[in-house]
Amino acid sequence: MPPSSSALIIAIDGPAGSGKSTTARRVAERLGYLYLDTGAMYRAVALGFLEAGYEDPEAAPAAFLETLDVGAVPAEGGMRTLLNGRDVSEAIREPAVSALASRAAVLPAVRQRLVEAQRQIARRQLEQGRGVVLDGRDIGTVVFPEADVKVFLVADLDVRARRRRQEGLARGQDRSLAEVRAELQDRDARDQSRAVAPLRKADDAVLLDTSGLSIDEQVEAVLRLAAERNLSTPVK
Numbered sequence: 001m002p003p004s005s006s007a008l009i010i011a012i013d014g015p016a017g018s019g020k021s022t023t024a025r026r027v028a029e030r031l032g033y034l035y036l037d038t039g040a041m042y043r044a045v046a047l048g049f050l051e052a053g054y055e056d057p058e059a060a061p062a063a064f065l066e067t068l069d070v071g072a073v074p075a076e077g078g079m080r081t082l083l084n085g086r087d088v089s090e091a092i093r094e095p096a097v098s099a100l101a102s103r104a105a106v107l108p109a110v111r112q113r114l115v116e117a118q119r120q121i122a123r124r125q126l127e128q129g130r131g132v133v134l135d136g137r138d139i140g141t142v143v144f145p146e147a148d149v150k151v152f153l154v155a156d157l158d159v160r161a162r163r164r165r166q167e168g169l170a171r172g173q174d175r176s177l178a179e180v181r182a183e184l185q186d187r188d189a190r191d192q193s194r195a196v197a198p199l200r201k202a203d204d205a206v207l208l209d210t211s212g213l214s215i216d217e218q219v220e221a222v223l224r225l226a227a228e229r230n231l232s233t234p235v236k
Ligand code: DC
Pocket: 016, 038, 039, 040, 042, 043, 098, 101, 102, 105, 135, 136, 137, 138, 139, 187, 191
């Protein structure tokens, strides 16, 4: 980017497997921005519940949440996720954590805490003149409704299930396509129907169907939107 370009907030939302994380991470790399994977933060809270034996997050006492300290640390190739100081970046990718993250994300207290943390992390970057790319479900609608660029990624369920299965295989998780597909469907339904901050496209977000796109094409599409925004915005 030219040195005069402003530091933008780029919000990338969408359902699981739509390509958000990979796209967001690469866009951040290309622009020299911070990448914040907000789903990883919900996953870390879910892991905290799971490790404490609360398989039903709603059954945990309200004070338990206060004992969970979730950290997001920029690292080579993305971000590392910490739970009470421990690096849990791999543990949070287990299928049991995926399902529980979506259930924990229904709880208003969990959302309130994480949304506040996400805003703080992003604002600290902006104060230093650096932009931020955030990916999640509610970035364009709740966390940063004033984001400079908003993208809502979608893809066919079968395409998303195949992608997720491949990602799992790379981590040694051999699950059937049918199982992965059912889990995605279940999670989408819960994420879309919850009362607080449901998964929803912001009215002013650009819809991008990634079913037939390569990662490079997705990245270029978001970079184009960022460049257009930079041309139309006075330097901050
Ligand atoms: O993006 P992901 O699959 O890692 O997210 C895990 C879960 O966390 C997802 O099913 C819903 C929840 N989540 C959320 O409610 N809001 C966000 N901004 C990000 C994730």
